[in-house]
Amino acid sequence: MxxxxxxxxxxxxxxxxxxxxxxxxxxxxxxxxxxxxxxxxxxxxxxxxxxxxxxxxxxxxxxxxxxxxxxxxxxxxxxxxxxxxxxxxxxxxxxxxxxxxxxxxxxxxxxxxxxxxxxxxxxxxxxxxxxxxxxxxxxxxxxxxxxxxxxxxLIEPLAVAVHIVRQAVVTPGQSVIVMGAGPVGLLCAAVARAFGASKVVSVDIVESKLAFAKSFCSTHTYISQRVPAEQNAANIRKEADLPEGADVVIDASGAEPSIQTSLHAVRTGGTYVQGGMGKSDITFPIMAMCIKEVTAKGSFRYGSGDYKLAIELVASGKVxxxxxxxxxxxxxxxxxxxxxxxxxxxxxxxxxxxxxxxxxxxxxxxxxx
The missing domain is CATH 3.90.180.10 (Medium-chain alcohol dehydrogenases, catalytic domain)
Structure with a gap:
């Protein structure tokens, strides 16, 4: 038949x-x-x-x-x-x-x-x-x-996070801020820890998500405030003891205020990766990016090796x-x-x-x- x-x-x-x-x-x-x-x-x-x-x-x-x-x-x-x-x-x-x-x-x-x-x-x-x-x-x-x-x-969303963190070229000992504590943001934080980041900060507007992030993988959390982006970034840096900013900032939210805050939270010479999608056009702090010579990258789905690594991270217990x-x-x-x-x-x-x-x-x- x-x-x-x-x-x-x-x-x-x-x-x-x-x-x-x-x-x-x-x-x-x-x-x-x-x-x-x-x-x-x-x-x-x-x-x-x-x-x-x-x-x-x-x-x-x-x-x-x-x-x-x-x-x-x-x-x-x-x-x-x-x-x-x-x-x-x-x-x-x-x-x-x-x-x-x-x-x-x-x-x-x-x-x-x-x-x-x-x-x-x-x-x-x-x-x-x-x-x-x-x-x-x-x-x-x-x-x-x-x-x-x-x-x-769950390998699919984990592969998305693997691709984002690989775009950021996270290395052992670095500090990483992840804007957004939805599934992909949480997995970005977890992958960053697995890659050896010593400090991983999850940022969101929902306290329950941040509580989970702290129990899941993040070393620090911060509840985003409705204040200007520069002030929000300054508060994050102070809360996480990152006076000069983070080595890497990943936006996994796609929200305009989050993206603006990200560019003020990354250190001079640091790396910024846009992983979340939102509105097609936003107001972007281009001056901050230029003055600090930030390396900015986009990230889209996943590529060669990302699925394989995602499975290895789960099989090894690292995520x-x-x-x-x-x-x-x-x-x-x-x-x-x-x-x-x-x-x-x-x-x-x-x-x-x-x-x-x-x-x-x-x-x-x-x-x-």
Whole structure:
């Protein structure tokens, strides 16, 4: 029997706040180098919530029904004939974007900047909140035995943080300020500590987030004040005993006041990395950046080696992503999970399934093959 007859329940966005569950055909392998993965767990990202809330992010507009989700882990249930690195039954973290592999950015090692990137849950491409997902084998990362599938679903946001911290070139003994204590900000702080930063300061406007940051990885925390950016930066430096500013400042919030504060909080000759996305245009303290000869960089998703390092950080115990999980909900409760994330009730919530058990996932297709 054809595997395509197996159940493939998917969580689909039609338009803002209009979602449905639909049983779609199981996708077939498109290449001899592809694998078919049964999705076990999926995390909810801020971009997923934004599409659910607004139906668009910038010029990416949901025009046709689209499956949401891109932070997933699952179990390999079918492999193409040329696949050498994976086998049926392997548990994998999915890197949800596939480049063309031929353009200048791809060939120069920056495939995350590929203009032809096919990224999950970014119009017009469907996401991973579905039963089965086809992916190139080299964008599926086998999980070590001591890394769970739940942790595997958090490799995607951790890889984002790894890329940001690598852009900052954080080295042992440095001081790092991270603006924003959402999931990516928290993971940036954790990765900075894993890279050897001796002082990591988390900044946010929500006290509960900062309390978690202190228990999770940060050496210092600061609740941002509604004062001019220069004053806010001065307060952060004083609170964290960084009179000359931090070696590295990462903005993981995308908020204009946070970005302005960042440039005043970084030391002369220091490094600033923009990891969070916000408004397309903001007022930026260009004088501070110039006078201090700050090295400023952007950061977009993740690139070569970031997923591998993220998995190693979890497997070694250097970053405990399990602490970020506020709860796990059943697949049929996916919309409720989106509401909880929107309301700020959770740090990271996982949606189980629809193939959260290997034996169920394998049987669903194998029995019909």
């Amino acid at each position: 054809d595997p395509k007859s197996a159940s493939n329940l998917s969580f689909i966005l039609n338009k803002p706040h209009d979602v449905q569950f639909s049983d779609r055909p199981v996708p077939s392998l498109q290449s001899s180098h592809d694998v078919l993965v049964a999705i076990n767990y999926t995390g909810i990202c801020g971009s997923d919530v934004h599409y659910w809330e607004h139906g668009a992010i910038g010029h990416f507009v949901v025009k046709d029904p689209m499956v949401l989700g891109h932070e997933s882990a699952g179990t390999v249930i079918q492999v193409g004939p040329e696949v050498k690195t994976l086998k049926t039954g392997d548990r994998v973290a999915l890197e949800p974007g596939y480049p063309c592999r031929r353009c200048q950015p791809c060939l120069s090692g920056k495939y995350n900047l590929c203009p032809e990137m096919r990224f999950a849950a970014t119009p017009p491409y469907d996401g991973t909140l579905t039963g089965f997902w086809v992916a190139p084998a080299d964008f599926c990362y086998k999980l070590p035995d001591n890394v769970s599938l739940q942790e595997g679903a 405990d992503v399990k602490k970020l999980v506020s709860g796990i909900v059943a697949f049929k409760e996916a919309e409720d999970a989106f509401k909880k994330v929107k309301q700020g009730e959770v740090i990271k919530i996982l949606i189980a399934g629809p193939n959260e058990k290997l034996e169920q996932a394998g049987a669903a297709v194998t029995a019909k093959a």
